Amino acid sequence: RPMSISIKTAEDIAGMRVACRLASEVLDAIAPHIQPGITTRRIDEIAAACMQEQGTISATIGYQPPGYPPYPASLCTSVNHVVCHGIPNDKPLKKGDIVNVDVTVITPEGWYGDNSRMYLIGECSIAAKRLSAITFEAMWHGILQVKPGAHLGDIGHTIQKFAEGQGFSVVREFCGHGIGKRFHEEPQVLHYGRPGTLEKLEPGMVFTIEPMINAGRRDIKEFGNDGWTIVTKDHSLSAQWEHTILVTPTGYEVMTLSAGSPALPDFVTATST
Ligand code: MF3
Ligand code: CO
Ligand code: CO
DSSP, rough: OTTTTTOOOHHHHHHHHHHHHHHHHHHHHHHGGTTTBBBHHHHHHHHHHHHHTTTTEEEEETTTTSSSOOSSSSSSSETEEEEEOOOOOOOOOOOOOOOEEEEEEEOOOOOOOEEEEEEOOOOOHHHHHHHHHHHHHHHHHHHHTSSSSOBHHHHHHHHOOOHHHOOEEEOOOOOOESSSSSSSSSEESSSOOOOOOOOBBBBTTTEEOOEEEHHHHHHEEEEESSSOEEEEETOOEEEEEEEEEEOOSSEEEEEEOOOOOOOOOOOHHHHHO
């Protein structure tokens, strides 16, 4: 194993469980507010207040990887053809929009929990609903690959095969990531690839699976000059879901679950019970 992929201890895992549950509870808290007419800035404010109540802080506000300006908000809101890293603004959401909200919190002990969900604004087109649902299933197909001895390439391959089989495309430029006391650690978790390739999984590894799936072509571009917002080049719709996952001795544990998490797909419950 490359020394760079950390193996979490039982104590580390206990800290990660708290961070991940709280990250998921922020998504629960904003859910009832995500209605036609709300602005993404208001969603950001509600989430910031929730984090303050929790005693967590946002990992995104002020986040500045090399070559980027500091990220200015407590979460990311990526609407319609925005692929990821959308910055909250004053434009009201309208019926038929789809929005990804991506929340990462840091607990007082320093652990990070990272997750995102799609929200449908009012009645949406069949195409938009299908893209969100298929992306959710794609994430879960990836999660089901996670167990000791499996390879990272198995996760990417499964997601790619499923998404492309539905006529959609997989964004290549962004990937899942190891996470712990830092936001982005090794390994990179690609959402495409070949079975049996890349790192072998071991109990105690923790990483995100967060496929970005486009209705049209996979190509993306930067939007405007904010230094963050990524959109589809062909302006087709894009969807994303994200969970933080622990490799357990027998398989996986989805760490970012809470009371408001959506029901698991039927193919998951069928294999695990
Ligand atoms: N939460 C995102 C991820 O899943 C990263 C957002 S970085 C930000 O990795 F600065 F854009 F917020
Ligand atoms: Co992430
Ligand atoms: Co995230």
